[in-house]
Amino acid sequence: MARPRVYKTEAIVLKRINLGEADSIITLYTPNHGKIRAVAKGVRRLKSKLGGHLDLLTRSALLLAQGRNLDIITQSQSIESFLPLKSDLNRISCAFYVAELLDQFTAEEVENYPIYRLLNADLLWLCTARNSALVLRHFELQLLSHLGYQPELYHCLGCKSPLTPQRNLFSAISGGSFCPDCAGKEPVVRPISVDALKVMRFLLSNDHTSARRLRMRSDLSH
Amino acid sequence: MRIGFMPAAEPVSRLIEELGKLPGIGPKSAARLAYYLLRMPETEARSLAEAIIAVKDETVLCSSCQNIADSDPCAICTSEERHHNIICVVKEPLDLLALERTGRYKGLYHVLHGVLSPMDGIGPGDLKLKELMERIETGSVEEVILATNPNLEGEATAMYIQRLLSPLGLRVTRLARGLPVGGDLEYADEVTLTHALEGRQPM
Ligand SMILES: [Zn+2]
Ligand SMILES: [Zn+2]
Numbered sequence: 001m002a003r004p005r006v007y008k009t010e011a012i013v014l015k016r017i018n019l020g021e022a023d024s025i026i027t028l029y030t031p032n033h034g035k036i037r038a039v040a041k042g043v044r045r046l047k048s049k050l051g052g053h054l055d056l057l058t059r060s061a062l063l064l065a066q067g068r069n070l071d072i073i074t075q076s077q078s079i080e081s082f083l084p085l086k087s088d089l090n091r092i093s094c095a096f097y098v099a100e101l102l103d104q105f106t107a108e109e110v111e112n113y114p115i116y117r118l119l120n121a122d123l124l125w126l127c128t129a130r131n132s133a134l135v136l137r138h139f140e141l142q143l144l145s146h147l148g149y150q151p152e153l154y155h156c157l158g159c160k161s162p163l164t165p166q167r168n169l170f171s172a173i174s175g176g177s178f179c180p181d182c183a184g185k186e187p188v189v190r191p192i193s194v195d196a197l198k199v200m201r202f203l204l205s206n207d208h209t210s211a212r213r214l215r216m217r218s219d220l221s222h
Numbered sequence: 223m224r225i226g227f228m229p230a231a232e233p234v235s236r237l238i239e240e241l242g243k244l245p246g247i248g249p250k251s252a253a254r255l256a257y258y259l260l261r262m263p264e265t266e267a268r269s270l271a272e273a274i275i276a277v278k279d280e281t282v283l284c285s286s287c288q289n290i291a292d293s294d295p296c297a298i299c300t301s302e303e304r305h306h307n308i309i310c311v312v313k314e315p316l317d318l319l320a321l322e323r324t325g326r327y328k329g330l331y332h333v334l335h336g337v338l339s340p341m342d343g344i345g346p347g348d349l350k351l352k353e354l355m356e357r358i359e360t361g362s363v364e365e366v367i368l369a370t371n372p373n374l375e376g377e378a379t380a381m382y383i384q385r386l387l388s389p390l391g392l393r394v395t396r397l398a399r400g401l402p403v404g405g406d407l408e409y410a411d412e413v414t415l416t417h418a419l420e421g422r423q424p425m
Pocket of ligand 2 (some may be wrong): 284285286287288289295296297298299
C-alpha cells in the first residue's frame with residue numbers, strides 16, 4: 001500500500017538498532033504496511049517523549065512522516081505494553097523469539113494483516129500462558145501458514161493418500177508428511193507420532209482462544 | 223567516449239573507508255570528515271592520530287570491574303575511600319561515567335560490556351558475567367545494584383542476573399524506574415507510569 005507523506009498507523013516494535021548519538025532505527029510490524037523500518041529521533045534520551053512508547057514489543061499508535069530514506073516517527077502513544085510478559089524472564093525470551101522469527105521470515109513493506117493479528121494475539125496469550133512453548137508452536141505454524149508455507153499434515157506428499165493413524169514421517173524440506181511407504185526416497189525425514197500430528201493440525205486450524213485450552217504433553221512441546 | 227568516474231586518491235579513500243566503520247557514520251559523513259582531516263594543520267592531525275594509538279596502547283581492562291582504565295586494578299577498585307561491599311552493575315563504561323558524575327555513589331562497579339539481546343546474537347556468554355560471579359563468590363559483597371537501562375533488553379538482563387544471584391542470599395537492588403525530571407506526565411508511557419506508581423515515596 002502506497003504511503004502518504006504523513007500517515008498514521010498502529011505498530012508493534014520488533015527491533016531497535018542504535019543510530020548516531022541518540023536516535024534509533026526501529027523495525028515495526030504494522031497492519032497495513034507489513035514490516036517497515038523507521039527512524040525515531042532522540043529516542044534513547046531518558047527524557048524522550050517517544051522512548052517508552054517505542055520499547056521493544058510494545059503496540060503503539062504512531063504518526064510517521066516520509067523521509068528521504070527511512071520514514072521518521074514523529075509521535076507515538078503506546079496502546080498495549082504487554083506488561084505481564086515483560087516481568088518474567090522466560091516469557092521475555094519467548095517474545096524475543098517471536099519477534100526475531102517474524103523479522104527473519106518477512107520482507108519489508110509486504111502487507112499481511114493476518115500476521116499482524118497473529119502477532120498481537122499471541123503476545124497477549126504469552127502474557128498469561130501456562131505453557132509458553134505451546135504459544136511458540138502456535139505462532140510458528142500459523143506464521144508458516146500465513147506466509148504460504150503451511151505444512152501438509154493430512155495427506156502423504158508422495159502418494160497423496162490420507163495419512164493413517166500410525167507413526168508417519170515429517171520432512172521440513174518438503175514441507176509436510178509422508179507415509180512410511182513413501183518416506184524412503186526423502187533425504188531428511190523424522191518420525192512424527194500420531195499425537196504430534198494431531199497437535200500440529202489443531203494449532204494450525206485454531207486461533208489463540210481455542211488453542212490456549214489445549215493441554216499438551218510436555219514431550220510434544222518442542 | 224564515456225567520462226569515467228574519478229575516485230578519490232588512494233590514501234583518502236582508505237581514510238573514508240576506515241571512518242565509515244565508526245558507529246553512526248555513513249559514507250557521506252565519512253567523506254566529509256576525511257576531507258576535513260585532510261585540510262587540518264599537520265600538528266593537529268598528528269595529535270589526533272597519536273590519541274587514537276594511545277587509547278589502544280595505554281588503556282587496559284581492569285581485571286576486577288572490567289572497566290577501561292589506565293591501570294589494572296583500576297583507581298576505583300583500589301580506592302580506600304570506596305565501599306567494597308557494594309557493586310553497581312552497568313552496561314558500558316559510559317554508564318559508569320554518568321553515575322560517577324553524580325558524585326553520590328561510593329561503591330564499586332562492574333561493567334558488563336553489553337546487555338542480553340538475542341536478536342543481535344548477544345547471549346549471557348558475551349557479557350562479563352562469569353567475572354561478576356567470581357568477584358561475588360570470592361569477595362565480601364553485600365549488595366549488588368542492577369543499573370542496566372530501563373528498556374526491555376536492560377530489564378531482561380537485570381532479571382537474568384537477579385536469577386543468577388538469588389541463591390547467594392545477598393541484597394540485589396534495581397535503580398528506581400519512573401518519571402524523568404523535567405518530563406511531562408501526559409507523555410509518559412504505561413510501563414514508566416506503572417513503575418513510577420509502584421515506586422512512589424512519602425513526602
Ligand atoms: Zn505415501
Ligand atoms: Zn576496576
